[in-house]
Amino acid sequence: MRLKRMGMGALALLGACVSGPEGGVSAEPLPSVDHHxxxxxxxxxxxxxxxxxxxxxxxxxxxxxxLEERSRRYNDAAALAELYTEDSVSSAQTRRGWLQGREAVxxxxxxxxxxxxxxxxxxxxxxxxxxxxxxYYVRGEEPSRQNIGYFHIVARRDASGxxxxxxxxxxxxxxxxNPGTTAAEVVAALDxxxxxxxxxxxxAFWGDGPVLPVDNPYPLVMxxxxxxxxxxxxxxxxxxxxxxxxxxxxxxxxxxxRCAANRVFRGLKFSFAMSGVDLKNPAHVARLRQVFAAAxxxxxxxxxxxxxxxxxxxxxxxxxxxxxxxxxxxxxVQIAHLWGGEGYSESALRAFAxxxxxxxxxxxxxxxxxxxxxxxxxxxxxxxxxxxxxQRIRQIxxxxxxxxxxxxxxxxxxxxxxxxxxxxxxxxxxxIASNVAPYAR
Numbered sequence: 001m002r003l004k005r006m007g008m009g010a011l012a013l014l015g016a017c018v019s020g021p022e023g024g025v026s027a028e029p030l031p032s033v034d035h036h037x038x039x040x041x042x043x044x045x046x047x048x049x050x051x052x053x054x055x056x057x058x059x060x061x062x063x064x065x066x067l068e069e070r071s072r073r074y075n076d077a078a079a080l081a082e083l084y085t086e087d088s089v090s091s092a093q094t095r096r097g098w099l100q101g102r103e104a105v106x107x108x109x110x111x112x113x114x115x116x117x118x119x120x121x122x123x124x125x126x127x128x129x130x131x132x133x134x135x136y137y138v139r140g141e142e143p144s145r146q147n148i149g150y151f152h153i154v155a156r157r158d159a160s161g162x163x164x165x166x167x168x169x170x171x172x173x174x175x176x177x178n179p180g181t182t183a184a185e186v187v188a189a190l191d192x193x194x195x196x197x198x199x200x201x202x203x204a205f206w207g208d209g210p211v212l213p214v215d216n217p218y219p220l221v222m223x224x225x226x227x228x229x230x231x232x233x234x235x236x237x238x239x240x241x242x243x244x245x246x247x248x249x250x251x252x253x254x255x256x257x258r259c260a261a262n263r264v265f266r267g268l269k270f271s272f273a274m275s276g277v278d279l280k281n282p283a284h285v286a287r288l289r290q291v292f293a294a295a296x297x298x299x300x301x302x303x304x305x306x307x308x309x310x311x312x313x314x315x316x317x318x319x320x321x322x323x324x325x326x327x328x329x330x331x332x333v334q335i336a337h338l339w340g341g342e343g344y345s346e347s348a349l350r351a352f353a354x355x356x357x358x359x360x361x362x363x364x365x366x367x368x369x370x371x372x373x374x375x376x377x378x379x380x381x382x383x384x385x386x387x388x389x390x391q392r393i394r395q396i397x398x399x400x401x402x403x404x405x406x407x408x409x410x411x412x413x414x415x416x417x418x419x420x421x422x423x424x425x426x427x428x429x430x431x432i433a434s435n436v437a438p439y440a441r
Contacts, residue, residue, distance in 0.1 A: 031433040033440055034190070034198040034411045036303065036336060036371035036404025039241075040181045040206075041227035043220050047207040053147065054122035056135070063124065063131055066155060066163045071118045074110070075310050075343075081106035083165055085156060090168045109168070111309045112273065114342025115139065115375075119151060129157040137170075146408065148172065172211045181407065183231035187238050193412035199240045199404075199440060201269040201303060202228040208246040209275035218251045222258065229264040240440050242303060244269035248277055248287045253294055260298040266439045267301035267332075272308040273341060279308060279316040279324075289327040296328040301439035303369070304333060306340035307348070314351035316340075321355050325362030332438045334367045334402065338389075346388060353395040367437055368396060371404030374417035390423050398431045 059067065066083065073079040084102040090109060091098060099105050121135040137149040149172040156166045183200070190198055204224035207214045214220060225243040232241035243259035245252055247270045259265045268291075270277075278284050295302055306312075306320055317340070325333060339349035356363045373389070393401055405414035419429055 029430070029433055030194050030412055030415055031403035031435075032196045033403070033436050034195050034405050035334065035402040035437055035440070036369045037186055037198045037200050037407045038181060038203050039183060039186065039200045039228050039231055040203045041224055041231070043224040043227060044203045044206050047212055047214060047220060053136075056120050057122055057124055059121050059124045059133065060126060060131075062163055063121075063126070063133065063155065066165070067119045067121065067133070070165070071116070074113060074116055077103075077106045077110040080110055084168075085158075085164045085166045088164075088166050088168075091170055105168070111311060114307060114310055114312065114345070117148060119153075131155045131163070137172075183234050183239055186407075187235050189407075189410055190238065193410050195411045197238050197240065197440065198411075199242065199267075199303070199437070200228070200232055201242045202244040204228070205244040205246060205269065205271050205274050208244075208249060209271075211274050211276075217246075218249075218255070221245050221251070221255060225255070225259060225262075225265075229262050233264050241265050242267040242269045242301075244271075246275040246277075247291045248275060248284045252287065252291050256291060256294050256298070256300070260300055265300070267303060268295055269303045271305040271341075273305060277308050279306075279319045285319060285323050288324045292324055292328040292333075296331050299331060301332040301437070302328065302334065303336055304340075305336040307337075307342050307345070310343075312340065312342075312345055312348055314347040317348050317351035317355075321351075321360065321362050325366070329362065329364065332365045332367055334369055334437060336369055336371060336404075337406075338368050338370050338373050338393075344385065344389075346385075349389075349392050353392040356396050356400065365438075367400050367402055369402040369404035370418055370422075370432075371406040371414070372408065374414070374421045375408070386421060386423055393422070393424065394428075398428055399435060401432045402435055402437055403432060 058064075070080070070083055073083065081102045084105055086102055087100070088102050088105050089098050089100050090105040099108050117137045117139050119135060120138050121133050123132070123134040125132045131154070133151075133153045133155065135151055136147045137151060139146045139148060149170060151171075152167075152169040153165055154167045155163050157163050186198055186200060190196065202225050204221040206212055207220045207224070208217045221244075225245070228241055228243065232239040241264050243255070243262070243265045245255040245268075256268065259268065272279070277288070292302065306316065308316065335352065339345050339352065352366075352368070356366060403415060403418070405411045409417065415433070424432075
């Protein structure tokens with residue numbers, strides 16, 4: 001969600017051309033609408049805190065190997081368990097308090113993330129067979145490194161001489177990786193990129209779920225949504241505002257009604273991952289149906305990040321389509337990041353594509369934005385995977401595919417990256433560039 005400072009002249013020049021999938025350059029038009037950006041106001045900045053970032057430090061070779069293995073095995077519970085002591089504990093991303101035992105710790109740590117990350121130490125202290133390591137969970141390299149969270153690890157050396165993790169404490173997100181983003185900054189970025197309008201999504205959901213557990217979050221949610229509406233109202237011809245909240249929270253329906261009463265908002269943004277939504281939990285599905293039905297009654301569009309954890313698959317999509325989408329047959333529902341968010345899920349994308357192609361109930365008004373698709377497949381996607389992405393996009397239908405950047409990459413650069421990494425034809429990219437969601441027309 002980070003909106004970087006951009007040089008107007010350089011980006012305006014770059015925005016005049018876009019790279020095709022074969023690496024050539026053609027004078028193709030940029031999309032007129034970025035369907036996935038965020039505003040972040042003072043409320044969420046205060047929740048995230050503003051601690052200064054610390055520089056990376058060197059660690060002893062054995063501890064470096066431990067962190068490297070921890071990074072490499074990030075989503076493999078069985079492999080992660082080998083790195084932890086029998087009596088290890090973790091706070092993880094949960095409201096349940098401490099997790100105990102290597103299997104429970106490893107299972108929890110392996111679940112939330114769909115894309116790789118690294119552990120970069122900023123503080124190390126070793127005393128005999130015990131070491132404390134504090135630092136950041138990060139993605140990418142300098143100068144575009146993204147700090148996504150904090151960690152504090154206590155490691156112990158066992159009788160065999162091997163270091164294992166005795167405790168790991170997590171905190172998300174790192175505030176400096178997500179500074180506040182105002183409407184003026186978004187409009188300046190659009191101007192620099194040559195993109196006319198943007199859909200700006202409130203970040204109220206950040207403080208409304210297990211990732212950033214906050215006591216009594218509802219006042220903060222209301223404050224952030226109110227700020228977002230005021231900001232977007234400054235540029236009514238440029239910005240289209242969506243409010244946000246945890247859709248399974250007790251206050252969900254109340255906040256939906258409040259947002260519906262504010263005519264600045266045209267829709268709702270949900271992040272199942274940030275809100276701890278589990279589509280295999282019947283209670284969560286029942287609450288989602290209520291919220292989607294209420295949005296349908298108020299004619300509020302929805303942008304949904306449907307991945308809730310690392311086990312996300314076609315099973316979750318089937319539940320979402322059959323039990324949630326059917327409650328909102330009359331409004332546009334936009335699936336974020338093409339398949340629902342984070343690391344590429346072929347099974348989830350296949351389930352969406354096949355359902356749309358078969359014209360199943362609940363899919364008539366389903367749309368898909370491609371925000372950060374280029375990042376989620378970067379460096380790991382084979383040619384076959386890239387070809388499969390193009391195939392699924394065609395199966396869904398080009399008219400349902402919406403451009404979005406998510407703000408970590410300037411819109412014009414995001415468009416070029418999408419063109420470079422997804423092997424569609426020029427005429428197909430032109431169709432996507434011209435698409436505008438029904439709620440933005």
